[in-house]
Amino acid sequence: KQEVTQIPAALSVPEGENLVLNCSFTDSAIYNLQWFRQDPGKGLTSLLLIQSSQREQTSGRLNASLDKSSGRSTLYIAASQPGDSATYLCAVIKAAGNKLTFGGGTRVLVKP
Amino acid sequence: EAQVTQNPRYLITVTGKKLTVTCSQNMNHEYMSWYRQDPGLGLRQIYYSMNVEVTDKGDVPEGYKVSRKEKRNFPLILESPSPNQTSLYFCASSYSMDVAGTEAFFGQGTRLTVV
Numbered sequence: 001k002q003e004v005t006q007i008p009a010a011l012s013v014p015e016g017e018n019l020v021l022n023c024s025f026t027d028s029a030i031y032n033l034q035w036f037r038q039d040p041g042k043g044l045t046s047l048l049l050i051q052s053s054q055r056e057q058t059s060g061r062l063n064a065s066l067d068k069s070s071g072r073s074t075l076y077i078a079a080s081q082p083g084d085s086a087t088y089l090c091a092v093i094k095a096a097g098n099k100l101t102f103g104g105g106t107r108v109l110v111k112p
Numbered sequence: 113e114a115q116v117t118q119n120p121r122y123l124i125t126v127t128g129k130k131l132t133v134t135c136s137q138n139m140n141h142e143y144m145s146w147y148r149q150d151p152g153l154g155l156r157q158i159y160y161s162m163n164v165e166v167t168d169k170g171d172v173p174e175g176y177k178v179s180r181k182e183k184r185n186f187p188l189i190l191e192s193p194s195p196n197q198t199s200l201y202f203c204a205s206s207y208s209m210d211v212a213g214t215e216a217f218f219g220q221g222t223r224l225t226v227v
Contacts, residue, residue: 102155
């Protein structure tokens with residue numbers, strides 16, 4: 001059974017500092033890993049999608065890496081801003097699966 | 113604009129009163145799914161559909177029904193809601209679950225309270 005873990009559960013940084021968010025998964029037979037952002041009580045916004053054959057994806061200040069063999073992904077957010085405060089979730093799709101399996105999320109607070 | 117639309121966004125109802133949460137996508141996606149999100153339990157899949165008229169149970173299907181009569185719509189039905197179904201519900205869609213690189217899109221969520 002695929003299990004996805006995100007550590008730490010919560011993170012507080014001063015504005016301008018780089019953010020490093022971790023995601024680990026137990027079954028390396030995945031199609032994709034997707035990072036989402038969730039604001040309190042709101043929906044999930046897709047940030048980055050990494051296919052299993054890729055090692056990283058970049059979008060603006062965001063960079064996500066994937067090491068499938070070790071079951072890890074890292075989301076880097078450069079030069080954090082208060083508007084980056086949210087919960088970040090990673091999710092994997094198992095090969096020939098039928099659902100996204102989510103981690104518990106990392107709640108980020110960027111202090112001005 | 114490509115999107116997944118859920119309605120209503122907020123709903124308070126009483127135990128036993130049947131309700132339906134609608135979900136519609138405009139991306140011609142084959143795959144649609146419902147999740148619920150609860151504190152400490154994360155996001156869990158309720159039901160999913162691989163295509164029209166094809167639905168199957170997820171991890172927590174008890175107390176829920178779904179139908180997929182049209183490709184764009186995937187309503188979630190609670191025949192007799194109970195307080196333990198109080199949760200934040202999300203509908204999701206993607207082109208496929210069988211192709212690497214297929215991105216999943218989520219609706220804005222429905223906050224359901226059953227009293």
